[in-house]
Amino acid sequence: MTGSFGAGPLPESADVVVIGGGVVGCAIARQLSRFELSVVLIESAPDVATGTSKANSGILHAGFDAEPGTWKARLNVRGAQLYAELAEGLGIPRKATGSLVVARDAVQMETVADLRHRGIDNGVPGLEIWNRDQVVAHEPNISPDVAGALWAPTGAIVCPFLATVGFAENAVRNGARIVTECAVIGFEVADRQIVAVRTTRGRVAARFVVNAAGLHSADVARLAGDDSFTIRPRRGEYILFDRSVGQLVNTVLFPTPDKLSKGILVSPTVHGNVFIGPDAVDIDDPEDRETTAGGLAGIIAGARRIVPALPLGTAITEFAGLRAAAGKDFVIGPSPAARGLVHAAGIQSPGLTSAPAIGEAIVEMLQDVGLRLRPKASFVPVNRQKPRFHDLDRQVQARLIAGDRLYGRVICRCETITEAEIVAAIQSPCGARTVDGVKRRVRAGAGRCQGGFCGPRVTAILARELGIPVTAVRKDSANSWLFLSRADLEAGEGVHA
Amino acid sequence: MREFSYDVVTIGGGPAGMAAALAAREAGAERVLILERDRELGGILQQCIHNGFGLRRFEEELTGPGYAHRYVDMIGATDIDVWLDTTVLAAEPGGVVTSVSPHAGLQVVRAKSVVYAMGCRERTRGAIRTPGSRPAGVFTAGAAQRMVNMEGYLPGREVVIVGSGDIGLIMARRMTFEGARVKAVFEIMPYSNGLTRNIVQCLEDFGIPLYLGHSVTAIHGKDRVTGITVSQVNDRLEVIDGTAFDVACDCVLLSVGLIPENELGRAAGVVLDPITSGARVDQFRRTSIPGFFAAGNVLHVHDLVDWVSEEAAIAGRSAARHARGELAASGRERPVTAGEGLRTVVPQRLSDFEPGKMSVRFYFRAARPMGASLLQLWADGALAFERKLRVVKPSEMIVADIPVRKIGDAAALDFRVVPAPDRIEADDEIEEEA
Numbered sequence: 001m002t003g004s005f006g007a008g009p010l011p012e013s014a015d016v017v018v019i020g021g022g023v024v025g026c027a028i029a030r031q032l033s034r035f036e037l038s039v040v041l042i043e044s045a046p047d048v049a050t051g052t053s054k055a056n057s058g059i060l061h062a063g064f065d066a067e068p069g070t071w072k073a074r075l076n077v078r079g080a081q082l083y084a085e086l087a088e089g090l091g092i093p094r095k096a097t098g099s100l101v102v103a104r105d106a107v108q109m110e111t112v113a114d115l116r117h118r119g120i121d122n123g124v125p126g127l128e129i130w131n132r133d134q135v136v137a138h139e140p141n142i143s144p145d146v147a148g149a150l151w152a153p154t155g156a157i158v159c160p161f162l163a164t165v166g167f168a169e170n171a172v173r174n175g176a177r178i179v180t181e182c183a184v185i186g187f188e189v190a191d192r193q194i195v196a197v198r199t200t201r202g203r204v205a206a207r208f209v210v211n212a213a214g215l216h217s218a219d220v221a222r223l224a225g226d227d228s229f230t231i232r233p234r235r236g237e238y239i240l241f242d243r244s245v246g247q248l249v250n251t252v253l254f255p256t257p258d259k260l261s262k263g264i265l266v267s268p269t270v271h272g273n274v275f276i277g278p279d280a281v282d283i284d285d286p287e288d289r290e291t292t293a294g295g296l297a298g299i300i301a302g303a304r305r306i307v308p309a310l311p312l313g314t315a316i317t318e319f320a321g322l323r324a325a326a327g328k329d330f331v332i333g334p335s336p337a338a339r340g341l342v343h344a345a346g347i348q349s350p351g352l353t354s355a356p357a358i359g360e361a362i363v364e365m366l367q368d369v370g371l372r373l374r375p376k377a378s379f380v381p382v383n384r385q386k387p388r389f390h391d392l393d394r395q396v397q398a399r400l401i402a403g404d405r406l407y408g409r410v411i412c413r414c415e416t417i418t419e420a421e422i423v424a425a426i427q428s429p430c431g432a433r434t435v436d437g438v439k440r441r442v443r444a445g446a447g448r449c450q451g452g453f454c455g456p457r458v459t460a461i462l463a464r465e466l467g468i469p470v471t472a473v474r475k476d477s478a479n480s481w482l483f484l485s486r487a488d489l490e491a492g493e494g495v496h497a
Numbered sequence: 498m499r500e501f502s503y504d505v506v507t508i509g510g511g512p513a514g515m516a517a518a519l520a521a522r523e524a525g526a527e528r529v530l531i532l533e534r535d536r537e538l539g540g541i542l543q544q545c546i547h548n549g550f551g552l553r554r555f556e557e558e559l560t561g562p563g564y565a566h567r568y569v570d571m572i573g574a575t576d577i578d579v580w581l582d583t584t585v586l587a588a589e590p591g592g593v594v595t596s597v598s599p600h601a602g603l604q605v606v607r608a609k610s611v612v613y614a615m616g617c618r619e620r621t622r623g624a625i626r627t628p629g630s631r632p633a634g635v636f637t638a639g640a641a642q643r644m645v646n647m648e649g650y651l652p653g654r655e656v657v658i659v660g661s662g663d664i665g666l667i668m669a670r671r672m673t674f675e676g677a678r679v680k681a682v683f684e685i686m687p688y689s690n691g692l693t694r695n696i697v698q699c700l701e702d703f704g705i706p707l708y709l710g711h712s713v714t715a716i717h718g719k720d721r722v723t724g725i726t727v728s729q730v731n732d733r734l735e736v737i738d739g740t741a742f743d744v745a746c747d748c749v750l751l752s753v754g755l756i757p758e759n760e761l762g763r764a765a766g767v768v769l770d771p772i773t774s775g776a777r778v779d780q781f782r783r784t785s786i787p788g789f790f791a792a793g794n795v796l797h798v799h800d801l802v803d804w805v806s807e808e809a810a811i812a813g814r815s816a817a818r819h820a821r822g823e824l825a826a827s828g829r830e831r832p833v834t835a836g837e838g839l840r841t842v843v844p845q846r847l848s849d850f851e852p853g854k855m856s857v858r859f860y861f862r863a864a865r866p867m868g869a870s871l872l873q874l875w876a877d878g879a880l881a882f883e884r885k886l887r888v889v890k891p892s893e894m895i896v897a898d899i900p901v902r903k904i905g906d907a908a909a910l911d912f913r914v915v916p917a918p919d920r921i922e923a924d925d926e927i928e929e930e931a
Binding site for chain 2: 490
């Protein structure tokens with residue numbers, strides 16, 4: 001099977017259908033693409049990484065939080081190892097920053113000591129308890145009332161969008177088909193065995209289906225008559241700061257956790273920004289990504305307990321992400337209601353870290369329930385490298401321009417992203433279809449002007465490369481049109497209204 | 498990489514870069530180069546198709562492109578070189594300017610003088626932390642203006658404008674002309690940030706309401722904007738409970754301030770003024786790095802392009818003289834501060850005066866609106882100069898020529914704006930000497 005990506009037709013049948021193009025679904029599809037199987041991943045949005053995967057902390061947790069014996073504990077540590085092995089080849093930006101859990105008094109120091117023991121049980125290497133001086137030496141901007149910290153050298157940061165895109169692109173490269181703007185509307189079940197998935201783009205016959213539908217995974221399960229779990233969306237708000245203050249912190253700084261969450265953190269990003277967040281608020285609407293004045297004030301207050309001098313004047317954007325919380329642990333395993341359906345659901349933190357390990361676990365489970373796995377001799381484990389003009393030295397930049405003049409035209413001035421990089425982001429095996437899709441892949445529009453300068457230019461490049469009118473270019477979701485023609489306005493309605 | 502040598506290079510070919518280059522050439526710089534990232538000269542003027550430009554500079558009312566083309570034509574009549582479609586990647590102390598373009602690739606220019614003329618960018622929703630969702634249909638006013646005036650596409654049908662900056666006011670009128678419905682302009686401050694003439698000609702003439710003292714507390718919508726929530730604010734700009742109301746719209750245009758686009762200066766280590774976000778300069782528009790000058794909106798945000806041209810000419814002349822080795826060293830540097838009633842002053846420091854210099858022109862922004870006022874110069878703590886101002890608005894620059902003899906030998910200068918005492922008649926424009 002030749003891989004593909006986009007809002008095209010569904011094949012009539014597949015060996016495995018993966019539902020959901022978040023980091024978990026894409027990691028599963030990539031793992032499946034190692035074998036002689038026809039794999040179809042369906043995603044309701046126009047792009048991968050548009051749900052939980054697009055708005056999270058971007059942290060590869062070391063693995064000391066989870067209770068030993070849980071899926072979280074097992075998959076976190078394995079996932080962190082897999083990123084270390086895979087990231088470079090898949091084009092996933094990752095930085096081994098280490099992480100600190102900061103304690104502010106003797107009671108918190110006890111909690112931190114407990115975390116260390118739990119981490120040792122989970123097989124996390126290198127954990128150390130640091131005293132105040134060690135912490136301050138490593139993080140000069142940290143609150144002076146710090147008492148000490150747990151140092152986890154294997155904690156790291158990653159780009160969550162490019163993690164998802166990296167897995168998806170590699171899956172497509174190895175023959176998987178990703179069909180976007182395709183939502184599940186039902187299953188065909190015969191004798192308690194899944195036989196087909198019905199979607200908004202028609203039917204695909206399949207006896208093995210993976211439910212990686214994130215915030216909608218309980219709804220998907222219910223379509224197969226399975227109400228064994230529920231998903232509670234838990235919203236977290238973030239503030240992202242400009243790269244000019246990227247030196248504020250050197251590593252991921254967690255507060256000492258409470259029962260609900262890991263707390264408000266202050267962290268660098270792989271692209272040199274700093275963020276604060278998230279809070280944790282249970283909500284009802286799985287699409288409600290509104291930030292709130294109270295929420296933002298809360299994360300500012302929380303972050304100031306770790307880093308008192310926050311550069312609030314350099315905030316470049318605020319956003320909210322939704323965690324798909326099911327319970328204490330991930331929901332991983334065969335559906336009790338329908339044979340052939342396997343869940344990878346309830347993937348909250350450390351879900352991003354665990355994703356490639358979830359891919360391994362799910363494929364093993366599919367084998368257990370009867371899927372035949374024959375390794376694919378032609379499997380290519382890496383993606384084509386995409387040069388990042390800004391990061392290269394002048395000689396390499398000059399060579400790139402000599403090969404493709406569009407490397408000489410800077411489109412996003414804040415992040416120094418060239419036209420050639422944007423074209424490559426659109427024309428790659430899992431290419432951008434939307435303005436935000438371009439932003440998530442190459443960062444055009446992710447800087448301090450937030451696309452004020454490059455937005456119209458990126459829109460024009462998308463229209464040209466996709467062969468669509470400017471009025472058909474979307475921001476992110478299926479109906480997020482950006483511009484009208486004068487005729488649309490005069491007619492009182494646009495094709496996209 | 499190919500290398501070139503120039504006397505004066507301007508980074509940017511908008512109104513500041515063009516005026517600086519022309520003035521530099523006229524002042525005797527032999528080799529002058531303009532580096533412009535767009536495909537034509539003119540900068541932001543090219544998308545400002547309304548009129549109102551040039552009343553001071555050309556004594557007639559021009560459109561933005563009309564104003565730009567006066568300069569494009571003047572430059573065309575000289576031997577100034579212009580590199581279009583060219584982005585500057587770095588400008589390092591010593592005058593090494595590295596640029597990139599699709600047609601010529603990477604190029605290095607060794608310049609005796611560099612003029613920063615990169616203009617400004619728009620403040621974003623993120624910078625003012627407006628809560629809510631992030632649907633399509635939220636644009637900065639200038640980005641929308643470019644789409645409408647240069648690309649021919651419209652950003653929505655039912656428009657709300659947040660902030661009363663001039664671009665927002667101009668876009669209120671433009672969108673009305675295009676057939677969209679502009680429902681309101683919401684401004685958090687108790688006064689407008691736009692020019693009075695734009696309030697009248699772009700809002701009042703079209704019956705578009707301006708809500709002062711109102712803040713947007715949420716933007717709603719999942720795919721596309723569906724509306725916003727607005728509340729009144731008190732004099733500390735805090736939301737007043739119970740005043741919230743919703744406005745349905747499919748488009749939000751933000752006009753909430755401009756920020757000098759100073760990343761090249763910051764990367765080179767230029768000392769910046771934390772209030773203007775531009776370089777700290779002397780009366781020659783010298784920055785803290787020898788041979789580097791700044792002018793226009795990259796130095797401080799102007800209200801009228803006419804002032805940009807004038808200021809850039811100062812920088813261009815200085816750059817030419819520096820290139821020829823004729824610009825004297827700074828000598829004793831004296832700080833100039835914006836005191837009571839003022840937010841900004843440019844220049845922020847004075848170098849030694851040239852022989853025969855009679856006055857120095859200063860540009861100010863007021864901290865708050867005031868009626869009849871006095872602009873005062875306090876030199877080393879003593880009142881040295883006073884000038885009557887009929888009215889003071891933060892949206893309009895105050896421009897004042899201060900006689901050199903009033904500045905005298907003072908080590909520190911502080912400007913203030915204070916309410917005028919009653920004894921001065923409202924129309925009295927006589928300079929009162931202290």
